[in-house]
Amino acid sequence: MIIKVLGSAAGGGFPQWNCNTRLSRLAWDGRNGVRARTQSSIAVSADGARWVVFNASPDIRQQIANTPELQPAETGRLRNSPIAAVVLTNADVDHIAGLLSLRERQPLRLYASARVLETLHANSIFNVLAPDVVERRELPLDAQKFEIEGPDGPLGLSVEPFAVPGKVALFLEDAAKGANFGSERGDTIGLKIAATNAPKALFYIPGCAEADEAVKERVRGADCLLFDGTVYTDTEMPDRGVGQKTGRRMGHVPIAGEGGSLHAFDDVGVKRKVYIHINTTNPILEPGSDAERTVKAAGWDIAYDGMTIEL
Numbered sequence: 001m002i003i004k005v006l007g008s009a010a011g012g013g014f015p016q017w018n019c020n021t022r023l024s025r026l027a028w029d030g031r032n033g034v035r036a037r038t039q040s041s042i043a044v045s046a047d048g049a050r051w052v053v054f055n056a057s058p059d060i061r062q063q064i065a066n067t068p069e070l071q072p073a074e075t076g077r078l079r080n081s082p083i084a085a086v087v088l089t090n091a092d093v094d095h096i097a098g099l100l101s102l103r104e105r106q107p108l109r110l111y112a113s114a115r116v117l118e119t120l121h122a123n124s125i126f127n128v129l130a131p132d133v134v135e136r137r138e139l140p141l142d143a144q145k146f147e148i149e150g151p152d153g154p155l156g157l158s159v160e161p162f163a164v165p166g167k168v169a170l171f172l173e174d175a176a177k178g179a180n181f182g183s184e185r186g187d188t189i190g191l192k193i194a195a196t197n198a199p200k201a202l203f204y205i206p207g208c209a210e211a212d213e214a215v216k217e218r219v220r221g222a223d224c225l226l227f228d229g230t231v232y233t234d235t236e237m238p239d240r241g242v243g244q245k246t247g248r249r250m251g252h253v254p255i256a257g258e259g260g261s262l263h264a265f266d267d268v269g270v271k272r273k274v275y276i277h278i279n280t281t282n283p284i285l286e287p288g289s290d291a292e293r294t295v296k297a298a299g300w301d302i303a304y305d306g307m308t309i310e311l
């Protein structure tokens with residue numbers, strides 16, 4: 001199984017279009033080894049030919065341009081794409097807006113939880129993915145193994161979808177519905193991804209509000225875990241004067257501090273841990289920073305666009 005990180009940044013990308021903080025300045029200018037990053041997405045393939053995109057980011061066109069494996073085959077039909085299916089982990093803008101770029105009557109399968117499918121259904125602009133060519137399928141939560149298919153059949157990849165602590169998409173928040181803004185089970189999911197009949201598995205959890213016991217048990221023994229690295233400290237947005245919200249308020253467990261993810265998986269035998277979905281404020285984005293050294297010392301890698309992992 002081949003995994004390509006298409007976009008390692010959180011919603012907005014890094015640097016975010018309107019961001020002038022020190023970290024973003026370094027990224028705008030390409031200084032101190034700080035690399036720009038596009039918005040949250042990975043691609044996975046069992047055979048190197050047919051690919052499944054997990055989360056369709058607003059940057060998908062640029063991501064395809066940066067990834068020859070995802071470009072139309074030279075010897076294929078006049079219109080073709082190696083992208084055979086798209087799987088969504090929530091309905092945040094950074095994960096669904098790229099669907100709009102996948103129009104043009106290209107056959108695809110689209111998979112998401114019932115809650116996320118409801119959101120797509122309620123927003124008629126997504127009908128640019130004509131239902132007769134882009135078949136939508138519900139991912140059953142806590143399914144044992146669910147085979148992902150492209151328009152021409154199985155792709156040799158299966159997923160196990162599971163609900164994780166999280167929040168409904170920002171644009172769906174309803175303050176009248178209390179502290180969790182009307183969030184329900186299935187608004188945010190994690191996925192175990194494996195090639196059919198292969199022993200190794202990837203866990204992809206780009207959004208998670210708490211690294212609780214259920215999440216830890218779920219990933220026990222994982223060959224690789226791509227996990228929510230949105231913020232380093234819970235209060236880094238207010239601390240930097242760029243917003244009022246904490247990481248937890250946005251549905252993202254911080255890396256450091258009480259209940260953080262840094263050491264959450266220390267005793268569940270995960271072989272490789274990688275932070276992904278990294279916000280423009282997160283100091284791990286700067287090589288050599290204390291935060292970057294701390295996460296590396298704790299055994300974490302930091303995803304970057306183009307990172308390739310083979311399992």
Ligand code: MLT
Binds near residue numbers: 010092093250251
């Ligand atoms: C998130 O992950 O919290 C969202 O992508 C934020 C957003 O929609 O900007």
Ligand code: MN
Binds near residue numbers: 011094
């Ligand atoms: Mn996001």
